[in-house]
Amino acid sequence: MIDFEHVSKQYKHNAKPALEDVNFHVDDGEFVFLLGHSGAGKSTLLKLILRETLPTSGKVTVLGK
Numbered sequence: 794m795i796d797f798e799h800v801s802k803q804y805k806h807n808a809k810p811a812l813e814d815v816n817f818h819v820d821d822g823e824f825v826f827l828l829g830h831s832g833a834g835k836s837t838l839l840k841l842i843l844r845e846t847l848p849t850s851g852k853v854t855v856l857g858k
Contacts, residue, residue, distance in 0.1 A: 795819040795842060800851035802837050811837040815851070 797817050803810040812834045819825055829835050840846045841853050 794821050794854070794856060796852070796854040797838075797841075798852040798854075800841065800848045800853055802834075802841065802846065803849045810849070812841075812848075 795818070797815050800812060800815045801810055802812045815834075815838070827835050827838065837846070841848055842855055844853075844855075
């Protein structure tokens with residue numbers, strides 16, 4: 794299970810956020826695709842799921858943690 798609750802990520806102060814107020818839920822066993830144009834925040838979203846980086850605001854939950 795993956796939950797994003799009002800997640801935002803900004804890398805530099807006063808820069809445009811990589812992600813802003815993102816909300817979604819992926820259930821156990823569900824298969825999803827991540828699509829978007831260059832600069833849409835796909836890599837940032839994956840880094841947040843893998844906890845390679847932390848959100849500026851909001852809550853990311855993966856497998857209940």
